[in-house]
Amino acid sequence: QKEVEQNSGPLSVPEGAIASLNCTYSDRGSQSFFWYRQYSGKSPELIMSIYSNGDKEDGRFTAQLNKASQYVSLLIRDSQPSDSATYLCAVRSGGYNKLIFGAGTRLAVHP
Amino acid sequence: DARVTQTPRHKVTEMGQEVTMRCQPILGHNTVFWYRQTMMQGLELLAYFRNRAPLDDSGMPKDRFSAEMPDATLATLKIQPSEPRDSAVYFCASGLVPRGVLKRDSSYEQYFGPGTRLTVT
Numbered sequence: 001q002k003e004v005e006q007n008s009g010p011l012s013v014p015e016g017a018i019a020s021l022n023c024t025y026s027d028r029g030s031q032s033f034f035w036y037r038q039y040s041g042k043s044p045e046l047i048m049s050i051y052s053n054g055d056k057e058d059g060r061f062t063a064q065l066n067k068a069s070q071y072v073s074l075l076i077r078d079s080q081p082s083d084s085a086t087y088l089c090a091v092r093s094g095g096y097n098k099l100i101f102g103a104g105t106r107l108a109v110h111p
Numbered sequence: 112d113a114r115v116t117q118t119p120r121h122k123v124t125e126m127g128q129e130v131t132m133r134c135q136p137i138l139g140h141n142t143v144f145w146y147r148q149t150m151m152q153g154l155e156l157l158a159y160f161r162n163r164a165p166l167d168d169s170g171m172p173k174d175r176f177s178a179e180m181p182d183a184t185l186a187t188l189k190i191q192p193s194e195p196r197d198s199a200v201y202f203c204a205s206g207l208v209p210r211g212v213l214k215r216d217s218s219y220e221q222y223f224g225p226g227t228r229l230t231v232t
Contacts, residue, residue, distance in 0.1 A: 011213065032219045043202055043223040097142050097206055097219050099168060101154040
């Protein structure tokens, strides 16, 4: 079983819709959770971090964390074609900064 | 404009040659990570430094890879000898973990450099 799992996609949504990206993790002791966006041929860019159960909003992005279910999600409201990218979920476990990355979900927003 | 820099951005080399990749972390950051990304394996952690000391290099093939931090502004990743299976994009990332027990939520964020695209023929 992979430590961090994501649906590889592609997830296709129309412009203006809500895109919902999901991630599950296996280590119940995980403490910090991150979403990175990676455009083709570019490096991962940190867009959201979440540490406590519940929702965290930043502009059009909302991260949701449910530690009991070992589940973290990213909602993108009013999706734009410029949001088309691969979204990587990353989880920190243990005492160090070490992050475990999922394989990523490819999002395609079509006009 | 604080960002992680990496050189070279692209490297094409022949099998058996030595490859050295360099990374300059964000000024003031005390943790540095080396990752490798391929289509098949995704993003894999190779090595991790904190305050220039290597803390974890379990993801790195020890016989041919080595990682060092000669000073706080430079991290290096070397491959000797290189092999075609080493072809990948290598990313460096840096972060700041404050000293002491009290840590802010942003303590464990990592910021990536642009990467070095390595092709070994």
